[in-house]
Amino acid sequence: MPKISIIIPMYGVEKYLRRCLDSVLNQTFTDWTAICVDDGSPDRSGEIAEEYAARDKRFIVVHKENGGLSDARNAGMPYAKGEYIMYLDSDDFIHPQTMELAYDTIKKNKSDIASFQYDRVYRPRLMARHFLRMNTDNVVPWGIHKKYDSSKIKTYTTDDVFELATEQTHNRNNPKRKWLIKHCQVWKNLYKRTLIKDIPFIKGILFEDFPWWSAVMLKKPRVTVMPLPLYYYIPNFGGIVLSAKQLRIMQSLCTGISNAYSIYKQNADDYQMKQWQEKFLWFFVNKAFSKTKYLETDAERKAAKKNLADLYKLGLFESVPNERYELVKEILSFIGK
Numbered sequence: 001m002p003k004i005s006i007i008i009p010m011y012g013v014e015k016y017l018r019r020c021l022d023s024v025l026n027q028t029f030t031d032w033t034a035i036c037v038d039d040g041s042p043d044r045s046g047e048i049a050e051e052y053a054a055r056d057k058r059f060i061v062v063h064k065e066n067g068g069l070s071d072a073r074n075a076g077m078p079y080a081k082g083e084y085i086m087y088l089d090s091d092d093f094i095h096p097q098t099m100e101l102a103y104d105t106i107k108k109n110k111s112d113i114a115s116f117q118y119d120r121v122y123r124p125r126l127m128a129r130h131f132l133r134m135n136t137d138n139v140v141p142w143g144i145h146k147k148y149d150s151s152k153i154k155t156y157t158t159d160d161v162f163e164l165a166t167e168q169t170h171n172r173n174n175p176k177r178k179w180l181i182k183h184c185q186v187w188k189n190l191y192k193r194t195l196i197k198d199i200p201f202i203k204g205i206l207f208e209d210f211p212w213w214s215a216v217m218l219k220k221p222r223v224t225v226m227p228l229p230l231y232y233y234i235p236n237f238g239g240i241v242l243s244a245k246q247l248r249i250m251q252s253l254c255t256g257i258s259n260a261y262s263i264y265k266q267n268a269d270d271y272q273m274k275q276w277q278e279k280f281l282w283f284f285v286n287k288a289f290s291k292t293k294y295l296e297t298d299a300e301r302k303a304a305k306k307n308l309a310d311l312y313k314l315g316l317f318e319s320v321p322n323e324r325y326e327l328v329k330e331i332l333s334f335i336g337k
Helices: 014-025 045-055 069-079 098-108 122-131 209-217 246-267 270-294 298-313 322-335
Strands: 004-010 032-039 059-064 084-087 113-118 156-158 189-192 223-232
Touching (some): 004 098, 014 032, 045 059, 084 098, 098 113, 209 270, 270 298, 270 322
Parallel strands (some): 004 084
Antiparallel strands (some): 113 189
16 A cells, blocks of 8 residues: 555646656655546547556556546545545646655644645746746746755644635734645645545536535644645646636536535534634635626526525525625625525
């Protein structure tokens, strides 16, 4: 059994895949398996992954019909036998010490999750170059060759994940600002397999990270944060979220909100519910409702009203914090309540 299994869903990433898989192959930590899930990709992504598997048995390739990102991640889990699980999107890549540092951190602190960061300079560089019509293919992150000494890395460990996990914007005076787990991207953490093995991603939606991460937090994991930029997130300018219709984005958000709210209503204690609502729920409700202003047809607006009305039926708007009163008032007006 490997210590780490890394799940890599693949669809239409022929251009980026070798860089992604090479970043796994070049890890200083060697006890891993990489589960490459070919989600019915129309290009050579599956063939490229098979090339790597032929050269190195640590690569495992799973071929399946197209079902979307969530479905691909779910399909990879039965093959992920490692004690710990990572996720890596196939158009992204990671620092050579990512597994080493995350594994050392999670073991040293007896944690369920080791959390790191994505490089917040690299992505804006690519965005700027794209805007200026400059080539973005061979841009190397400035910190990718930096060597870290795990014994000297400062970390912060908590048994209360809500202490650090948030979607909120915090000012620079917050003493814990550098330790915050901002946003709910699944690919910037190493997870204990037993923690997440029974939490599937919702198939067919965008922003699938939010309901999944909400369910993970509900399990009260012990989390250690190391604020190192180890993940290189590539903006896919033709990607699914950037090109998606506003209605589909809104419907995906509503599905995620409904799923997560139902789970919390059934299983969360008062503290967990309050923290989750303040730090996650209302951010996504606002994001979903904001999409309605871009809807162009009566059919789209009718569909949006139904999705928001379904949230109303769940009891989502029964207890509203003062700072969200105006938002809820607008939503209720929109759905005719």
